[in-house]
Amino acid sequence: MQAINPATELPLKNYPDHSDAQLLEAIVQAHQAYQDWKYVSFDERAKHMKRAAEVLRAEKDAFAKIMTEEMGKPLKDSEAEVEKCAWVCEYYAEHAAEFLKDEIIPTDAAKSYVSYRPLGIVLAIMPWNYPFWQVFRFAAPGLMAGNAAILKHAPNVPGCAEAIESVFKKAGFPKYLFTNLFITNEQTSKVIEHRHVKAVTLTGSTRAGKSVAAQAGALLKKCVLELGGSDPYIVLEDADLDLAVRTTVASRLKNNGQSCISAKRFIVPESIKEDFEQKLIVEMKSYTMGDPLAEETDLGPLVGKKYREQLADQVKRSIDAGAKCILGGEVPDMTGYYYPPTILTNVKKGMPAYEEELFGPVASVITVKDEAEALAVANDTSYGLGGAIFSKDEARAEQLAATRLEAGSCFVNAMVQSDPRLPFGGINESGFGRELSHHGIKEFVNAKTVYVK
Incomplete structure (x- = not known):
């Protein structure tokens, strides 16, 4: 994959595509990482997520430059985007345990409650327009909930995809828990089909959303879609x-x-x-x-x-x-x-x-x-x-x-904007499901009823 600088029309760095064999190996490794991660405490997960925020801020200038060169937004906007990513990491580090604590529900049982448990690997299909933010607004709650993540980013922002993966590595998350793959749309279908991949989140066009929803629905896999708007x-x-x-x-x-x-x-x-x-x-x-x-x-x-x-x-x-x-x-x-x-x-x-x-x-x-x-x-x-x-x-x-x-x-009397504290998503052809707030972190968990007579 290779990005083109939209301001100069000149090519940037080349990135080698992942083969089908590498793709399958990545899924297996992510599944193995998930087997341990799902039992890690919220406190331990939060340590890594707070470290991710520190890495983002420490390397903000470099990350912002990659964003601006690959998709053309003003550098000051790219810097603000990196800062917002750090915010969402800190937000879920601080609130995930509260959002996903057992929900006690009185019944005729001695004890009955809802326990929120992770699902497994979630595939994230992400767009180029907010190449850092839209990944982190999924990844921060997703990883804090105990899931693993595979990223299929837009092909014109490969440097951003690689940089995001580096953040989680430097933050000390388990190897393969967050994996970036340089793959085609055809290969993406193979990821969705894999038995270890339990859900899909996509931000992109309505056309892309309908295609992914059709495949995920046929496989009875959960998906969240944030699509176009007017x-x-x-x-x-x-x-x-x-x-x-x-x-x-x-x-x-x-x-x-x-x-x-x-x-x-x-x-x-x-x-x-x-x-x-x-x-x-x-x-x-x-x-x-x-x-x-x-x-x-x-x-x-x-x-x-x-x-x-x-x-x-x-x-x-x-x-x-x-x-x-x-x-x-x-x-x-x-x-x-x-x-x-x-x-x-x-x-x-x-x-x-x-x-x-x-x-x-x-x-x-x-x-x-x-x-x-x-x-x-x-x-x-x-x-x-x-x-x-x-x-x-x-x-x-x-x-x-x-x-x-x-x-x-x-x-x-204000512009519409996303905020980690508020749910975000659309209706009709703008998609379904919600990201951010306590609503977002509960999209990719199993709301498990536990009943003790």
Whole structure:
């Protein structure tokens, strides 16, 4: 496998693929490591997980540089991602024992309770856009629960995959408990089929999620899927427009616009449309696009040429269907897979900018008559990952977010983001299952009933 630096379009280091024989041997070794690890105390597991956090912080600069070179996010964002990974390691080191303690349930027995026990090897199929975070948000709770892990990372971030494996080795985890494999999609199917592999977690496209879910389901293996999203951000008439614009733009351009939970559909009433759009133009123009290794850069390139071509095609088809481009919309004449901050207005149902996930720095502004139509448009999607509502009437906005907005995470006057303390995941074509919080660590355990008469 070989990554291409999206800022320079030049190849990076080569990584040898694993053969089928190596793959099978890795599974056997992971299973053997699990046989001992499942009986290790939470205190002992926590020592290693806290050490993992220390390794991440000690090597933050090196890890961040690998991320930026392989997928193009600004270096400061890569550094923040490494820090967030350290946080999730510490969080589960501190709370796993509490989350998975026996749950006493009074019955007619002398004693009855639920005991949470690990399942075995969990296969993690991970994407390139948050190449460290999305692995650690699975691995920290998974290993603390007593499971083993095999990582099949995206092929364009092999250096990140290798670096993540090194963190667990340096933290003193048992050999083979966390194993990275450089394998193809066809080989991944063989991993899922193996009898020692008990579950699968995938973060990626809806198409990939459906494929993995079909195979796992046929084998009666548990899976958790965090898939695409087309998050609606509703700006009500009484919203603080400056706050709404700052927040929605920060969300839309975060990670070079390549985030499942970024603001994608900007839903605004006709009465504030003009003011909102003018402020939106000013805010998006304020972001500096350029070399992601430079300190002043806010927006780097898209991860690859094909992704930029796809985004440009979605924008073109939307404009051809009647959308109006008021900022950006043209591929720049420069080295690197850059795409500028772009705003599409007059977006209507049926257009790619309305129906599809646009994975890049493109804002789709959808105008509505009132609050009722805003909510109808927000929920008019095959996805359901996140959403946000902006209003000075916080109580009203909270009520709408809690009861009317249909998504896995609904925020008020803030951008949708993941937090180790809160469950994270979607509904509909955004997937199922939850990661993070006590909900996430319980996804890959056996909730075993113990009954003593």
